[in-house]
Amino acid sequence: MSTDTAEIEGPDILKEWVGKTRTYEKSFNPELYHEVQQFIFREARLQDIHDYDAWEDLWTDDALYWVPANGTDTDPERQMSLIYDNRSRIALRIRQLKTGRRHSQTPPSQLARVVSNFEFLKSEADDIKVMCNAQIFETNLRGDTMWSSRNEYSLRRVDGELKIAYKKVVLINNNKAIYTLSFLV
Amino acid sequence: MDGNFKSKWDELIQPGMVHGSLYYDDAIFKEEVEKIWFTTWVYIGHESEIPDRNDFVTKSIGPMPVLMVRDSNGEIQLLLNRCPHRGNAVCVQERGNRARFTCPYHSWTFSNTGDLINYAFPEGYKGTDKSGLGLGKVTRTASYRGFVFGSMAAEGPTLEEHLGGAKRCIDQLCDNSPTGEIEISAGFLKHRTRANWKFILENECDGYHPAFVHSSIFSVADSAIGDLYGNDAVAVTRSFGNGHVEVDPRPEFRRRDKPMSWFGTSAEKLPDYVAQMNAAYGEERARQIMIDGSPHTMIFPNLFIAEIQIFVIQPVSANESIQHSTAIQFKGAPDINRRLRQQTMGSVGPAGFLLADDTEMYERNQRGLEIRQPEYLYLKRGDFRERRDEDGFLIAHSTDDMPSREIWKHYRKMMEAK
Numbered sequence: 001m002s003t004d005t006a007e008i009e010g011p012d013i014l015k016e017w018v019g020k021t022r023t024y025e026k027s028f029n030p031e032l033y034h035e036v037q038q039f040i041f042r043e044a045r046l047q048d049i050h051d052y053d054a055w056e057d058l059w060t061d062d063a064l065y066w067v068p069a070n071g072t073d074t075d076p077e078r079q080m081s082l083i084y085d086n087r088s089r090i091a092l093r094i095r096q097l098k099t100g101r102r103h104s105q106t107p108p109s110q111l112a113r114v115v116s117n118f119e120f121l122k123s124e125a126d127d128i129k130v131m132c133n134a135q136i137f138e139t140n141l142r143g144d145t146m147w148s149s150r151n152e153y154s155l156r157r158v159d160g161e162l163k164i165a166y167k168k169v170v171l172i173n174n175n176k177a178i179y180t181l182s183f184l185v
Numbered sequence: 186m187d188g189n190f191k192s193k194w195d196e197l198i199q200p201g202m203v204h205g206s207l208y209y210d211d212a213i214f215k216e217e218v219e220k221i222w223f224t225t226w227v228y229i230g231h232e233s234e235i236p237d238r239n240d241f242v243t244k245s246i247g248p249m250p251v252l253m254v255r256d257s258n259g260e261i262q263l264l265l266n267r268c269p270h271r272g273n274a275v276c277v278q279e280r281g282n283r284a285r286f287t288c289p290y291h292s293w294t295f296s297n298t299g300d301l302i303n304y305a306f307p308e309g310y311k312g313t314d315k316s317g318l319g320l321g322k323v324t325r326t327a328s329y330r331g332f333v334f335g336s337m338a339a340e341g342p343t344l345e346e347h348l349g350g351a352k353r354c355i356d357q358l359c360d361n362s363p364t365g366e367i368e369i370s371a372g373f374l375k376h377r378t379r380a381n382w383k384f385i386l387e388n389e390c391d392g393y394h395p396a397f398v399h400s401s402i403f404s405v406a407d408s409a410i411g412d413l414y415g416n417d418a419v420a421v422t423r424s425f426g427n428g429h430v431e432v433d434p435r436p437e438f439r440r441r442d443k444p445m446s447w448f449g450t451s452a453e454k455l456p457d458y459v460a461q462m463n464a465a466y467g468e469e470r471a472r473q474i475m476i477d478g479s480p481h482t483m484i485f486p487n488l489f490i491a492e493i494q495i496f497v498i499q500p501v502s503a504n505e506s507i508q509h510s511t512a513i514q515f516k517g518a519p520d521i522n523r524r525l526r527q528q529t530m531g532s533v534g535p536a537g538f539l540l541a542d543d544t545e546m547y548e549r550n551q552r553g554l555e556i557r558q559p560e561y562l563y564l565k566r567g568d569f570r571e572r573r574d575e576d577g578f579l580i581a582h583s584t585d586d587m588p589s590r591e592i593w594k595h596y597r598k599m600m601e602a603k
Contacts, residue, residue, distance in 0.1 A: 179535065180541045180544050
């Protein structure tokens, strides 16, 4: 955990895809690292097996779930995003999936994702900020699709348990035409 | 293929029946590129996407990329991104602002009007006339209320002749803006679709599918869209000719008689917008506009105005297409614009509550055609109840196949042309 901001600074042409400068945490807390990693592994598993209710329970009441399009640090209040869900829209997304008539998930995608490269960001507030990479293999009626993303989380301790206050999923190919993405990413 | 055979099109396109190969045959796709995409007026982009001089954005005509540029003089240019020297791309950015384009291969440099300005080591081209070595251009360019179209054919109908009665829909859309102008400024979602472009084209004014394809979201969200496409709906479909069709829900909205009901909201929730509309049009006219709402119109072959968003359909191959979609913004109306974006983001694109499922249907249709019996698709729903409206346009029930039949009629005319 010795990365710092200087290491990701580079020419402007990279910023669109690497994102704005982020400040990485140099100190290392093995217990927190383990706890956060286990939490995100659990989230990944709930997504892979479509345990919608358990996944929805992971979010705080003021949560934001953001999957930008056309870059990393776009302005979601000005630009189109693939997903820009507040807490009530997360709930709506789940309710739709649970009808059994969300055709693009009927039958559901078969999924396995690998989450790795955890790094903590410096955080001014109590929220725990962590970044990681994800690779997802999806197979469905259309065929096999590989998805790859850089994810950013703000986690918050609520009544002793970690919750997701913010999750941003930057698909590496989010400037290209991509296939339907109706599983939980 | 007996004595009655006149052309393959008689065989492939029959009244209310179209042959499955029209959606998967590679040879037919190639023919479409020439006879439709490189002939008719194709929607390129909106002037508001390149507001400043030297702005450019990458668009397309069918499978071919096109640079839509506002040149140094402020004029719109549709340039072809191919260096006349060896075919390299002179621009690999999707959008930006630049007065010149330089090919990286041998440094040929072009102005954003497409003229060749310079090449490296010019002594080797002694006596060469640069004027014949500019970038290619889309043959004809025309705009209607900010919507830019291009045609690769030197001759043919003007844009306004091509749009015909569908101009009313673009006017109706712009009327919903208090400034009379819309903006396309939020960037596009790009949805890759393993299906032929015509499945997308036909679905845009298919009022038969929403009750089934979208029942999941209608059942959990507070949506009144379903009412427009029920068995008892009073909404109609209309054909303007030239392949342009619409679903016209105004009869339903006029029955409700509530401003902004078309947008699933009320005048009280958008006080700033309503005040701007009243100031711009006068209360009576503004009220009518806000009752009628925004159109639901498919402009052949690739521009779908879906009330609050536009879709641009791009064919890639017989079996693959891209749907480009974005929120419409009413110039100078921030309180409604946020809602237009939020609702659009929820509905469309690869993760959208609606479009993920529409696209699932397109892809299943496409795979279904691998099954070769029955050979034809059946498009006769409501053919006994087509009628003419007061303007002479064909109309039908909102759930009827009339729009598809009309699209195929025009398609056949284009494909049969020399």
